[in-house]
Amino acid sequence: MSKTTIKNEQNFVKNKPYYESVGDEVAVFTAAYENQLPILLKGPTGCGKTRFIEYMAWHLKLPMVTVACHDDLTASDLIGRYLIKGGETVWIDGPLTSAVRHGYICYLDEIVEARKDTSVVIHPLCDGRRLLPIEKLGELLEAPGSFCLAISYNPGYQSVLKDLKQSTRQRFVALEFDYPDAATEEAIVIKESGVDEPTAHKLVKLGHMTRNLKGNGLEEGASTRLLVNAGKLIHSNVAPVHAVDTAISQALTDEPDMFQAVHELSRSIF
Amino acid sequence: MSNQSRQNLLYRIRIQKDLEKIVGPALDRLSNLDAVISMIANLNDRQQVFIYQWAGLIAESNTELAAHFVSFAPEAFDSMIDADVQKWIDLFLKNYDNHGLGKAITSLEDISGFTIAQKNKGVRCSLQQTSVFLQHFIRGLGGRELKISGNDETYTNTEGLFLPESISLFPQPKQNFTVYKLTAAHLWAQTWYGTWRIQVLEKLTAEYNDQKSLNIFNRLESIRLNYRIARDFPGLSREFSEFENRDPKVVALWKLWQDRANDLRSPTATAIDTIGNIRHFEDIDMPALQSYQGEIFLDRIRETMLSRIEQEQIAFQKSLDKLRDDNAPKDETDDDFVAKQMLEVSDGDSDDGEPSETNFQLTLDGQPIELSDDLKNLAGSIMQDFGEIPDQYMDPMEQGEYSDALLSQNGESEGDTDPDLNETGTFQYDEWDCTRQRFREDFCTLRELVVPPGDEGFISETLEKYRGALRVIKKCFEAVLGESRPQRRQPDGDDIDLDAIVNAHVDMALGKDMSDHLYTKYRNQERNVAVMFMVDMSGSTLGWVNNAERESLVLLCEALQLLGDRYAIYGFSGRTNKRCEVYSIKDFKENYSLEVRQRISGIRPKAYTRMGVAIRHLGQILQKTHARTKLLITLSDGRPEDYGGYKGQYGIEDTRHALLEMKQSGVHAFCITIDSEAQEYLPHMYGTANYAVIDEVEKLPLKVADIYRRLTT
Ligand SMILES: Nc1ncnc2c1ncn2[C@@H]1O[C@H](COP(=O)(O)OP(=O)(O)OP(=O)(O)O)[C@@H](O)[C@H]1O
Ligand SMILES: [Mg+2]
Numbered sequence: 001m002s003k004t005t006i007k008n009e010q011n012f013v014k015n016k017p018y019y020e021s022v023g024d025e026v027a028v029f030t031a032a033y034e035n036q037l038p039i040l041l042k043g044p045t046g047c048g049k050t051r052f053i054e055y056m057a058w059h060l061k062l063p064m065v066t067v068a069c070h071d072d073l074t075a076s077d078l079i080g081r082y083l084i085k086g087g088e089t090v091w092i093d094g095p096l097t098s099a100v101r102h103g104y105i106c107y108l109d110e111i112v113e114a115r116k117d118t119s120v121v122i123h124p125l126c127d128g129r130r131l132l133p134i135e136k137l138g139e140l141l142e143a144p145g146s147f148c149l150a151i152s153y154n155p156g157y158q159s160v161l162k163d164l165k166q167s168t169r170q171r172f173v174a175l176e177f178d179y180p181d182a183a184t185e186e187a188i189v190i191k192e193s194g195v196d197e198p199t200a201h202k203l204v205k206l207g208h209m210t211r212n213l214k215g216n217g218l219e220e221g222a223s224t225r226l227l228v229n230a231g232k233l234i235h236s237n238v239a240p241v242h243a244v245d246t247a248i249s250q251a252l253t254d255e256p257d258m259f260q261a262v263h264e265l266s267r268s269i270f
Numbered sequence: 271m272s273n274q275s276r277q278n279l280l281y282r283i284r285i286q287k288d289l290e291k292i293v294g295p296a297l298d299r300l301s302n303l304d305a306v307i308s309m310i311a312n313l314n315d316r317q318q319v320f321i322y323q324w325a326g327l328i329a330e331s332n333t334e335l336a337a338h339f340v341s342f343a344p345e346a347f348d349s350m351i352d353a354d355v356q357k358w359i360d361l362f363l364k365n366y367d368n369h370g371l372g373k374a375i376t377s378l379e380d381i382s383g384f385t386i387a388q389k390n391k392g393v394r395c396s397l398q399q400t401s402v403f404l405q406h407f408i409r410g411l412g413g414r415e416l417k418i419s420g421n422d423e424t425y426t427n428t429e430g431l432f433l434p435e436s437i438s439l440f441p442q443p444k445q446n447f448t449v450y451k452l453t454a455a456h457l458w459a460q461t462w463y464g465t466w467r468i469q470v471l472e473k474l475t476a477e478y479n480d481q482k483s484l485n486i487f488n489r490l491e492s493i494r495l496n497y498r499i500a501r502d503f504p505g506l507s508r509e510f511s512e513f514e515n516r517d518p519k520v521v522a523l524w525k526l527w528q529d530r531a532n533d534l535r536s537p538t539a540t541a542i543d544t545i546g547n548i549r550h551f552e553d554i555d556m557p558a559l560q561s562y563q564g565e566i567f568l569d570r571i572r573e574t575m576l577s578r579i580e581q582e583q584i585a586f587q588k589s590l591d592k593l594r595d596d597n598a599p600k601d602e603t604d605d606d607f608v609a610k611q612m613l614e615v616s617d618g619d620s621d622d623g624e625p626s627e628t629n630f631q632l633t634l635d636g637q638p639i640e641l642s643d644d645l646k647n648l649a650g651s652i653m654q655d656f657g658e659i660p661d662q663y664m665d666p667m668e669q670g671e672y673s674d675a676l677l678s679q680n681g682e683s684e685g686d687t688d689p690d691l692n693e694t695g696t697f698q699y700d701e702w703d704c705t706r707q708r709f710r711e712d713f714c715t716l717r718e719l720v721v722p723p724g725d726e727g728f729i730s731e732t733l734e735k736y737r738g739a740l741r742v743i744k745k746c747f748e749a750v751l752g753e754s755r756p757q758r759r760q761p762d763g764d765d766i767d768l769d770a771i772v773n774a775h776v777d778m779a780l781g782k783d784m785s786d787h788l789y790t791k792y793r794n795q796e797r798n799v800a801v802m803f804m805v806d807m808s809g810s811t812l813g814w815v816n817n818a819e820r821e822s823l824v825l826l827c828e829a830l831q832l833l834g835d836r837y838a839i840y841g842f843s844g845r846t847n848k849r850c851e852v853y854s855i856k857d858f859k860e861n862y863s864l865e866v867r868q869r870i871s872g873i874r875p876k877a878y879t880r881m882g883v884a885i886r887h888l889g890q891i892l893q894k895t896h897a898r899t900k901l902l903i904t905l906s907d908g909r910p911e912d913y914g915g916y917k918g919q920y921g922i923e924d925t926r927h928a929l930l931e932m933k934q935s936g937v938h939a940f941c942i943t944i945d946s947e948a949q950e951y952l953p954h955m956y957g958t959a960n961y962a963v964i965d966e967v968e969k970l971p972l973k974v975a976d977i978y979r980r981l982t983t
Contacts, residue, residue, distance in 0.1 A: 082776045089776050136776075166953075209410040215969045217406055217738065255738035261406030264451060268411075268506040 011063035019055035043177030046223025103146035126171035193231025309344035390438035395446035424564035452562035523557035704923035724872025800897035842884035843876035882924035
């Protein structure tokens with residue numbers, strides 16, 4: 001009666017994703033994977049966590065199941081549930097169960113957003129046991145060697161109440177991500193958006209300026225993602241200052257004074 | 271005498287008589303009375319009536335002023351529109367009310383000044399409108415925090431930018447706004463491109479401390495800075511040229527100076543090179559300053575820099591000492607060993623004169639160390655002053671130096687009491703002694719004091735600074751009230767719980783019992799919360815922590831007003847068990863009144879952190895209030911610490927014990943701290959889930975309200 005909601009082919013990362021390595025994260029991830037250790041990716045938004053895991057999936061030649069966690073996501077959403085079909089009850093595997101069955105990578109994005117009970121279901125998966133109990137089926141799934149659990153978590157945002165519990169986080173090998181250094185970030189912006197080097201240089205400089213404002217009117221500075229987005233607009237012939245306004249400043253703030261400050265900062269370098 | 275002129279004469283006599291009646295003998299003392307009367311005679315009826323009316327009103331305050339008014343009124347009607355005449359009257363009357371007759375007459379007589387100001391009104395740009403923007407802008411440019419404030423003189427002292435209250439140099443408000451931006455950026459450039467390195471300051475003080483040399487230095491340095499700005503900020507540079515003085519003579523002079531000081535137009539030129547040029551410019555004319563250039567006040571810079579350098583050296587050495595301590599092998603307790611560790615700094619290549627905080631790297635015994643943001647900022651600031659981290663900064667500090675420095679900054683000395691604090695009571699408390707595993711009875715003497723009111727401006731500044739954030743916070747708090755949280759799987763309720771029904775079906779199909787908890791309820795749980803905020807007022811909060819604490823309280827109070835939760839705020843500190851102190855800022859009965867606001871502003875760092883006794887005392891106050899949920903929230907910056915052995919395990923255990931006592935009596939305790947090491951002891955004291963570490967002080971104000979909301983929903 002078990003059925004999977006996920007088809008194998010769709011989850012293969014076919015083309016090599018562009019990923020600019022910033023340290024030894026590829027080696028560490030690989031080592032953790034070989035030792036069947038779960039991995040926690042920590043870092044601010046838009047710094048390349050998702051891109052990295054895609055790259056690793058390609059690198060390890062494994063299909064990947066991604067779950068974007070939200071505050072209504074329950075354990076059954078991960079594990080699976082009975083549905084009623086034509087008077088019959090049918091069991092449907094959740095994404096986590098399906099990844100465990102087939103030995104895929106399961107990537108739980110922004111795990112802290114999910115309900116508390118979700119972290120409990122991953123506990124037995126993350127220690128030496130590597131088990132996923134499916135209570136409703138009375139089944140105890142054992143993860144095959146190729147299965148890999150990765151979760152992401154942005155320490156900047158979450159609240160005390162939603163903070164990852166020690167008992168959860170201490171099961172993971174943690175890889176810390178931050179915005180790459182200026183030279184690497186420039187390379188990323190060039191490669192991802194197609195702008196020339198001087199423009200990328202300026203975009204990265206602007207990124208640093210907005211990061212100076214973090215905690216002082218801005219919750220976060222501009223992420224690599226925003227810099228890439230602005231670069232794409234510029235590459236499509238949008239005037240740089242306008243591109244920055246729309247792709248970066250508007251995304252960062254609704255405050256008129258702050259918007260103007262970012263606007264003037266970009267005008268000062270372009 | 272013709273009939274016509276006879277008529278005229280009579281008319282003028284009548285006017286004079288009328289005015290005398292209104293103003294009295296002061297009128298006759300006017301030297302130009304005849305001329306004035308003739309001019310009034312030429313005004314239209316409405317204008318004349320206006321003068322009579324106002325002369326009468328002014329005479330009620332002061333007849334001298336009324337007579338002056340009469341003598342200047344015709345000129346006023348002559349040089350401005352009627353509506354402005356009214357504003358002119360308002361202005362000199364306001365001056366009369368606030369500053370007396372002399373000032374009133376001066377402003378009354380300055381009709382041309384008034385008309386110019388009036389014309390500028392539409393084009394003027396004020397600092398008040400622009401300061402929030404400017405603060406963000408300058409912060410974005412980077413470097414040490416520079417506070418923007420208004421002043422008659424435009425300059426920087428390396429910690430603040432002083433700008434005019436308003437600018438009306440150009441016909442468009444937008445242009446004047448740009449002048450603000452350019453002026454601030456140009457002053458910022460001084461602090462960023464090394465105009466005020468300590469070597470420069472010293473050389474100027476020793477050899478060129480006269481106004482003329484400083485004026486020359488200012489202009490030459492400006493040539494160097496403009497070159498650097500043009501390389502790094504082409505957009506700014508374009509605007510600088512747009513706003514340059516177009517007078518051909520000035521243009522020619524600047525050109526001459528630039529050509530003569532061409533060596534300064536290089537990425538490697540420093541302010542020392544600028545000084546080297548001063549002598550060559552003593553005999554040629556000086557170009558006028560551009561609209562965006564400020565002045566230089568060497569003594570003010572000197573004062574600020576020297577005191578900062580001293581403080582930062584202490585703070586830096588202390589941080590390094592801590593790093594050494596923390597990285598010392600745990601089993602080595604020998605103090606000498608600590609000093610033997612090799613801390614080294616490499617501050618990158620800063621030949622280009624730009625402070626390169628990002629290149630700053632610290633190594634301990636060859637291993638690079640991850641630095642906290644605070645320490646990075648501190649190092650950045652030191653490099654702005656020196657261009658490097660001076661060697662002596664790397665030396666371990668003499669024991670006890672830090673606390674002495676703190677004491678002198680507090681203006682406190684051991685043994686004396688603060689006369690400015692009103693004592694409201696004395697209490698005795700037990701203290702838990704973990705080594706003996708029992709209480710020391712009545713060991714602590716605690717006094718309850720009231721925080722003296724502080725400057726109220728702080729509150730409005732904070733509200734202004736966090737205007738946007740506060741709106742967001744308030745929205746969230748309102749959402750708490752409006753929120754109806756669905757309660758699932760209820761035996762009855764407002765809606766059917768589909769998940770529960772499906773599950774029940776499954777159970778039924780499997781032949782199990784079917785649950786009847788099939789409903790969802792949307793009910794607002796009524797809030798019944800009392801919360802006690804306990805604020806760390808120990809000496810280590812001196813500076814931005816203290817500021818952040820006060821700002822946090824302001825935002826919190828604003829937000830709490832919405833929820834209607836009962837709350838009290840107390841500070842705590844003390845020195846030894848005999849002098850434990852809590853400081854009342856707001857008790858449960860008080861409203862968020864002016865006094866409370868002033869007290870928040872008046873919170874100042876005191877001495878040490880004996881936490882246990884403060885928790886016991888404030889916990890008791892909390893217990894006496896009636897509420898279903900009682901919360902004790904501590905804002906702190908470090909571990910418990912006081913004279914006489916109250917440190918390390920002893921302090922932590924007493925605090926933990928006090929918290930356990932609270933828990934038993936139904937009080938939930940939570941701690942918000944900025945101590946990055948809190949992980950080491952807070953879980954033990956407060957329990958794993960009952961604390962939050964804020965990694966950046968600046969975040970505290972925003973976080974505290976947020977945490978509170980989440981804790982209570
Ligand atoms: N190291 C990198 N190599 C290549 N591209 C990168 C790198 N870092 C960031 N990027 C770019 O930034 C974009 C955003 O990265 P990504 O989506 O991985 O962020 P994230 O960390 O997952 O953010 P979030 O927490 O918001 O999900 C990518 O699409 C890519 O263009
Ligand atoms: Mg992502």
